[in-house]
Amino acid sequence: MSESAEVSAREEDPFETGALREAVLRAWRDSPTRLTEDTNVEHDLRVGAYRDRLFVELAQNAADAALTAGTPGTVRVSVVDGELRFANTGAPLDAPGVEALSSLRASAKQAGTVGQFGVGFAAVLAVSTEPRVISRTGGVAFSESRTREAIGTAGDVPVLRLPWPVDEQPPEGxxxxxxxxxxxxxxxxxLLDRLAVEVEDLLLALPWLARFEVDGVVWTRSEVDGEVVLATPEDVRRWLTRSGPGWLWAVPVEDGPVPLERDVLHAPTPTDERLxxxxxxxxxVPLEPSRRRLxxxxxxxxxxxxRGYPExxxxxxxxxxLTLVxxxxxxxxxADGRLREFVVRQLTEQPWLPAAGGGELAGSGARVLGVESPVLIGLLAPIVPRLVTACGPEPARVLAAVGAERLDLPELIEMLTGVDRPPPWWRSLFDELQTLLEAHAVSADDLGALPVPLADGRTVPGPRGALLFGGELLELLARAEVTGLRLVHPDAAHPLLLRLGASRAEAAEVLDAPALREAVDRSVEDAQSGLDILPLVEAVLRLASEASASGLGALALPASDGWRRADELVLPTSPILEVLDPDALEGxxxxxxxxxxxxxxxxxETLTRVxxxxxxxxxxxxxxxxxxxADDAWPQALRLLAGQRETWQALTGPAGQWLARNAVLAGRAPEDWRLPDASALAGLYDPVPDVGVRLDVLAAVGVRAELTVADLDDAADLLDRLGDQARTIAPGLTSRAYAAVVDADLEWPDLDPPERVRALDGTVLxxxxxxxxxxxxxxxxxxxxGLVATAPGRAETLAELLDVPLLSELVSARVPDDGEYVPWSELTAITMVAELLDIPVPDGGVVVHEELVVEVDGVKHAAPWWVQSGSFHGEQHAEDTPFGLARAFSWATGRWSDRHLITALLEDPDPAASLA
Structure with missing residues (x-):
């Protein structure tokens, strides 16, 4: 072959796939069993090791290509003409890669890469028997059909053994x-939906992938301050990461960490090892060839x-x-069991727990306070060695797994016994312990032996019997049989000691003492059993005369019929005796x-204080x-309520609402009347008679000044009044009343529709x-x-709550075709009125009739104006009169409220008419 022919051949087959095919075919011819072995190996890879790993394997290849190129990669996945297309940036296909693709037993991956390309490419056989890999350096195709043709068989053949060159290019970019x-x-x-579920995991596991697009939907990966930021189609997810040689730990973070509940080991892509x-x-980590198991x-x-987990x-x-324990x-x-054992061991041995005294401690030997109180931690840091800042029942339970020792309150109280600290330190301790006690984080029993510093310098165990210094009140308390008191150092005096059995000699604090409260609560029972409670009564009243107190209503006091609770008694001179029902004061x-x-x-004043x-x-x-x-005493009762500041102020709240329905004025509830000057409500409500009560008081207790609907009861009452034939109600008020019901925006399904309604002409039907x-x-x-009307825009809601049809649902009309369509701009009188009122002349026009007659169910009706479609914006028809044209024009321009003015101006276009 000449040199030019060799160059041409290389250009047509840059990866010399012909030689690769020939070598494979020769091997199959020389050893017939080799074909069977290759077929079986490929089948095992397809249905075993690499099943369900199509996108994982392709993403790994893309990540390795990006790593080789040294630039974070981009992936785009789409389906075009029945083909799944997986495009990526990075190092292009080369000859070793082609050899790896066509070998079932070898891989071209380099050190530090995941596997570009290797046996994992067999995962594509789950979806295709004709795969192609197209690169800017050339491309190869594999084909089940061409392989069968090449070896002359109709049976099973391996798809990924014989590569053919293809003359295609990857997409731009x-x-x-x-x-x-x-x-x-x-x-x-x-297939694309399944990929969308996997993308986030792939981007986290493969740091060399920066952008992943699936059918036009984009995911991106970036790193900021040790966090991997994944921008998903739904939101942005962040992962805190730490890494070392051969490992990376990651946890999702939002406002804080979001610990995982279940996961799998990633190496770097998901395995079958559940964690x-x-x-x-x-x-x-070492994996089986399937990359699924360790x-x-x-x-x-x-x-x-x-060992890197504590990082x-x-x-x-x-x-x-603690969320990561x-x-x-x-x-x-x-694998989960082994890894958890290793992690727990590291948390036990490595320092990571913030210590109360500074620095960090390993789990082993750390002490965890069993109640949640950072303040208590600060107080105890100089006293309790190896104490960590984490505290509370849950941290103690969690840290027990890493060898930490739980320190509960009884043990802590024992450690504090004999501790030499200044009185203000004890007071700070009592402050926090009281907070914990009120939150039920500790019990009074836990604090029973709490040391208390005394004024003489001693520290004694237990607050019970201790006395907070109080001067002359000691004598009074003695007569009330509060004896055996020990004086607490004034700098350590604290209300907690009162709750734990101590007492305070100052009036307000003694009145709040738990022991005294218990005596007050049982005082009626003690008096009725024959005990002498007068010393207790005298002590409480004396204290109450010096300090305000609340919650003493259980104190027993003498009444005309025996001992009663103070809050069940009325002063003999009280004016409310004149308005109370006599039965309430008897027996x-x-x-x-x-x-x-x-x-x-x-x-x-002292008696009312208790x-x-x-x-x-x-x-x-x-x-x-x-x-x-009493029913007949309400006017006087209202005058009393208005004469006291607190009760007068309370009338603006729930009390006023209760009175509106339950007080009695001239035989009716206040809300059934209107104020005399509320003439706008005439007909709906009768004016309240003169009952000797100020108008502002009447208004405060619900006598109506205006049309309001506060709740469903109001709505039902108003609808009943509208349906009351005995009432004469002005048409405008009728419309406003129905509008008020609609505008109340209540839960209408809970309101029963009225049986009778009031029509436009005042008729009740x-x-x-x-x-x-x-x-x-x-x-x-x-x-x-027969028509019920309300303000514009409310008709549909009114029809629904009245269970009455809309008129438009009942009327189907035919409009004659004898009219003439005229644009608004050609109606001279209309344009003059529009100019006078500064109304833009609308597009379109109106069909003008000499006489407009519409037919409904065979009956003809004269109508000055009509909208043909029955909708708000249908074809407008109008008779050729100021009345008809004015309504059509005001409707078309959204100036319905100006229809009467427009009518007047059409009748008299003199500009002075708009001002007269």
Whole structure:
């Protein structure tokens, strides 16, 4: 062969596939069993080792091409003319790559690459028997049919042994493209959907891929401050990573880490080794040829990766680190069990836990406080060695797996016994312990032996019986049988000690003491059992005279019928006695009157401080005992409510709403009346009679000043009033009332439609005989006595809640064709009016009739104006009169509210008419 012929041959077959084919065919001829072996090997790869790994293998090849080229790669996947096309940038196909593609037992991968190209390419056989690899340096094709033809057989043959050159080029911007004519049984959309699920994992596992496009949808990968940022079609996902020789650990992060629940080992792409670790491991580990399972000697690689796990943990903020401690549970695989054992060992031995005193500690030997309290950690750091900043029941449970020791409150209290610290330190300790106690993180029993510093310098175990210094009140408390008190150092005095059994001698604090509260709560029971409770009563009232207190309503006080709770008693001189129902004050009634002689011994202010009533009382924003007011005493009761600042203010809240429906004024609830000057509501509501109550008070308790619909009850009442034939209601008010119901935006399915409704002319009729006017021109063909109307734009909702049809649903009209279509711009009078009112003349026009008559169900009706289609924007018809043209024009221009002015101007086009 001449030199020019050799060059031409190389150009047509740059990878000398002819020689490769000839070598394979010669081997098959020399050893017939070799063909069978190759067929079986390829079959095993297709249905075994590389099943379901099509995209993994192609992505690996693309990543290796990018690595070889030294530039992060781009991948584009699409289906074109029945072919799956996988294009990528990076190093193009070369001769060793072609040899690898056509060999079932060899790979052209280089050190540090995943496998470009090698036996993994057999994964393409799951979807195609005619694959092609097209590169800017040349291309090769494999073909099951051409292979059969080459060896003259109709049986099974290996597809990937005989390469043929192809004269194709990859798409612009890409260096290589794998083209796979899809088998008939393959659904292209399903194939792309499966790839879309895998893309994120592939980008995380293959750092040399930067962009992945699937059927026009793009994923990208970047790295910022140790985090891999994956921009997916849905959102942006971030992974915190740390890596070392042969391993990379990664955990998803949002506002903080998002630990994984289940995953598989990636090497670097998914294997079948299931893992339960909180982070993903991507590692170079020994795998079976299928790349799905670990080899038995993979332990060293796993252990090396585990040594790097604490690096990932330390990369997190201290408060997030515990999320990466493996959870207890059965391993998901043998590899999972081995890897978890290695990871836990590293967390046990390597420092990673922030220590309360500074630095970091390994899990082994660390102490974890069993209650959650960073403040307590700060106080204990100088005292408790090896204490970590993490604290609480859950951190203690988690860290037990890595050898940490749990420190619970009883053990801590024992450690504090005998500790020499200044009183302010103890007060800070009590501050935090009280917070924990109120949060139920600890119990009072846990704190029973809590050391308490005394004023004489001693520290005694247990607060019970200790007294917070209080001067002359000690004598009073002694008479109340509060004895055996020990004085707490004033710099360490704290309310926590009160809750744990100590008492405070100052009035307000003593009134809050748990022991005193318990005595108050059982005082009625004690008095009824014959115990002498007068010393306790005197002590509480004396304290209450010096300090405000709440929650003492259970204190027993004498009443005309025996001992009662203070908050069940009324002062003998209280004005509310005049408005309460007498039955409420007799026998077993909810209230009684305080003994008059006892009341004379104490200031009224002191008695009301412990709950005795001298008027209506506001509790949690509501006024109590309103339900005890006599029906005929409501005007006086309202005057009392208006005369007290707190009750007057409460009328603007739930109390006012309750009164609107439950108070009684002239035999009716306040909301059934209107204010005398609310003439706009005349007919719907009657004016409230003169009951001797100020108008602003009447308004506060629900007497109506305007048309409002607050809830479904309001709506139902208003609809009933509209359907009341005995009422005379102005048409405008009727329309506004229906609009108010619609605008209330309530849960209409919970409202029963009214049986009767009010029509345009004031007629009240059965709802089933009515229709809602939703198109103004339809009024010309329907009697107003059967129409319900409301403000524009509300008709559909009104029809729905009244369960009444829209008029447009009932009317089907025919318009005569005797009119003449005239553009608006050619109607001189219209254009003059438009100029006067600064209304742009619209496009289109109107069909003008000498006399407009529409036919509905065979009956003809004179109509000044009509919209043919029945919609808001249909063909307009109008009689040749100012009335008809004005309505058509105002509708066409969206100036419906100006229709009467436009009519007047059409009748009298003098500019002065618009100003007169």
């Amino acid at each position: 890409f260096d290589t493209e794998v083209r796979l004519p899809l088998l008939a049984a393959i659904d292209p959309d399903d 339960s670790l909180p982070a993903r491991l991507i590692a170079s 080899l038995p000697d993979a332990g060293a690689a796993l252990e090396a990766a585990a 990932l943990v330390r990369a997190l903020p201290p408060d997030d680190r 493996p959870k207890a549970g059965f391993p998901l695989s043998e 077993d009634g909810p209230l009684s009157v305080l003994d008059a002689d006892f009341a004379d011994e104490w200031p009224a 709950g005795v009533l001298d008027g209506f009382v506001v509790t949690e924003g509501e006024i109590r005992d309103l339900d005890l007011v 059965d709802a089933e005989d009515a229709a809602v006017l939703d198109r103004p021109w339809l009024i010309a063909v329907w009697p107003s006595a």
